[in-house]
Amino acid sequence: MTMTEQKSMNHFVQMADARPALQGGVILSAQAISHGYGKLPVLQDISLEIHKGEWLGIIGPNGSGKSTLLSILSRAEQPTSGEVQLYDRPLGAYKRKELSRLMAVLQQETIPPLHYSVREVVEMGRFPYQSWWGTENEDSGPFIDHIMERLQLEQLADRRIDRLSGGQRQRVALAKLMAQSPSIILLDEPTTYLDIHYQMQFMDIIRNWQQECGLTVVSVLHDLNLAALYCDRIAVLNEGIIHGQGSAEEMITRECFEQVFHVHAEIVDHPKVNRPQVLLCPEELYKAD
Numbered sequence: 001m002t003m004t005e006q007k008s009m010n011h012f013v014q015m016a017d018a019r020p021a022l023q024g025g026v027i028l029s030a031q032a033i034s035h036g037y038g039k040l041p042v043l044q045d046i047s048l049e050i051h052k053g054e055w056l057g058i059i060g061p062n063g064s065g066k067s068t069l070l071s072i073l074s075r076a077e078q079p080t081s082g083e084v085q086l087y088d089r090p091l092g093a094y095k096r097k098e099l100s101r102l103m104a105v106l107q108q109e110t111i112p113p114l115h116y117s118v119r120e121v122v123e124m125g126r127f128p129y130q131s132w133w134g135t136e137n138e139d140s141g142p143f144i145d146h147i148m149e150r151l152q153l154e155q156l157a158d159r160r161i162d163r164l165s166g167g168q169r170q171r172v173a174l175a176k177l178m179a180q181s182p183s184i185i186l187l188d189e190p191t192t193y194l195d196i197h198y199q200m201q202f203m204d205i206i207r208n209w210q211q212e213c214g215l216t217v218v219s220v221l222h223d224l225n226l227a228a229l230y231c232d233r234i235a236v237l238n239e240g241i242i243h244g245q246g247s248a249e250e251m252i253t254r255e256c257f258e259q260v261f262h263v264h265a266e267i268v269d270h271p272k273v274n275r276p277q278v279l280l281c282p283e284e285l286y287k288a289d
Ligand SMILES: Nc1ncnc2c1ncn2[C@@H]1O[C@H](COP(=O)(O)OP(=O)(O)OP(=O)(O)O)[C@@H](O)[C@H]1O
Pocket: 037, 042, 060, 061, 062, 063, 064, 065, 066, 067, 068, 069
């Protein structure tokens, strides 16, 4: 590791150490959350505890309330009833910059196609650490360099953000998120527009970040094999309620697929890692049985 990399890594670790002390390892909790749009109930009595350093995957069918739950966990939406707490404090009690130093959110199209360069967008991640005049106590240049290198964005540094492909933009969004140095990240279907190579690269980068800094990750994922491979724990949401939560082995089951997703599936053990993987089966194979 070069001096610059070491300095940047120390930056990550210092950020991790600067986090508030935890009690019982719970960093974020949803307590009896209910929510609806007009008369449509979307979430009913959701209670969830997210522990420091874990990767929680939220899976469930279309319209089951996953994005709504993530919006409530990030304070983008207020629940109709119930409360979210971050480090044992109600989410509503945090000032905006204070919350941004602790929590970052990545949605499918987080970065609007503006006329900024890639590097300028990544630097925007430092906003929560800047004074009124847009300056920081410490020079974050080497840290930004390190992130650009790590996400292979150096060649694109001066390229305008609106001239990038969807996959490249998603990498820039991730770089901006890393620049923000949060202790918890919320990801809403982060790999949807990525090809298989960039899906795996994206997930590996998040996992390395998690392992290096004790980052806590909450992600909505539609790809259940990725969820099984990367998440430490999975919560299954169905029709606005938690159908179940547990390890990949406990949640990625034939019963869950039939009851929640209404599809037939065979579950096999991954030959290289100790995680279940899903093999989907056409309906007629089951009719023939
Ligand atoms: N702003 C809104 N106004 C009205 N209804 C909404 C709004 N946002 C979501 N809904 C409704 O709430 C329900 C849950 O939506 P949500 O996006 O949370 O589900 P989801 O599980 O993330 O779905 P998907 O997998 O399709 O992304 C759906 O019935 C949706 O139509």
